[in-house]
Ligand SMILES: *[C@@H]1O[C@H](CO)[C@@H](O)[C@H](O)[C@H]1NC(C)=O
């Protein structure tokens with residue numbers, strides 16, 4: 001009896017339950033619909049917010065990381081010991097399908113092995129499409145003279161010079177919120193490679209001029225880089241086998257990309273040079289004298305430019321001059 005009652009009760013529950021549940025749910029939903037809407041929105045936000053505030057900045061940063069930077073032109077004019085004017089053209093490379101807008105920002109430029117920036121640049125705003133060109137045209141105060149001297153030395157001596165362009169900037173893609181990205185690019189440029197190919201292509205002995213110069217010639221300086229460097233008035237020391245024979249002067253020197261031919265005047269101890277090719281103890285009877293040339297100074301508007309002076313001083317050049325032929329003519 002009790003079993004039967006239980007069973008019938010059970011059946012009753014079984015058969016009656018679904019309609020009750022349905023009715024209960026409908027009533028519940030009707031009453032608590034707002035809770036479902038809130039729940040749905042919460043879930044949506046939980047999914048979307050990380051995408052916008054974590055995923056999207058990550059993608060943005062990844063694309064910035066993957067982009068490349070190339071410097072196609074760089075011109076330094078109006079140099080002083082602690083400032084100059086710079087014009088620079090940079091080209092952005094990007095394979096990304098996103099083309100965000102990057103804000104203007106201040107970039108620190110340093111050598112890879114140094115924490116001290118040698119240059120601070122105002123990088124303009126740019127749309128990051130492949131091949132986008134950003135032009136910089138500004139006066140710079142050198143943040144650290146030694147750091148720029150180290151960079152000038154690297155440019156003078158090395159076939160390639162790497163530098164790190166570092167800064168933080170805003171990035172905006174479409175209607176997404178602006179995000180901050182770190183710009184940290186290594187740019188590699190050609191250097192002057194020790195002025196490899198430097199030569200004195202022509203020279204002659206001249207009557208002593210007002211400045212005491214008694215030789216003039218033409219100097220060939222190849223510049224494989226994209227840099228135009230205004231260096232001012234250069235003074236160089238000439239020596240043969242470690243013995244000083246005089247000085248050379250090149251005025252208003254601007255080294256441009258490609259081949260440079262620059263007039264050089266020299267003040268040479270002619271008696272000493274003559275002794276090298278003629279006379280009892282002459283070592284170079286064939287008339288061809290091996291001359292070592294090393295820079296003393298670069299002076300612009302009366303001021304020594306220590307960064308160029310040091311770079312020139314560190315770079316010993318060598319030419320074989322047919323002094324005999326010049327004297328004979
Ligand atoms: C971007 O590069 C930096 C190193 O410069 C690295 O620490 C960071 O994890 C990279 N970010 C992404 C999203 O790839």
Ligand SMILES: *[C@@H]1O[C@H](CO)[C@@H](O)[C@H](O)[C@H]1NC(C)=O
Pocket residue numbers: 184
């Ligand atoms: C910039 O990137 C270089 C290597 O690509 C890394 O060694 C350096 O730590 C990065 N600098 C910063 C500040 O993230």
Ligand SMILES: *[C@@H]1O[C@H](CO)[C@@H](O)[C@H](O)[C@H]1NC(C)=O
Pocket residue numbers: 199200201202
């Ligand atoms: C330097 O120039 C002279 C004159 O043009 C030329 O005869 C000589 O071969 C050149 N030397 C080098 C190393 O190119």
Ligand SMILES: *[C@@H]1O[C@H](CO)[C@@H](O)[C@H](O)[C@H]1NC(C)=O
Pocket residue numbers: 232233251252299300301302
């Ligand atoms: C180079 O020297 C000459 C003669 O002294 C001078 O007239 C000229 O202004 C100097 N050039 C520079 C760039 O300082």
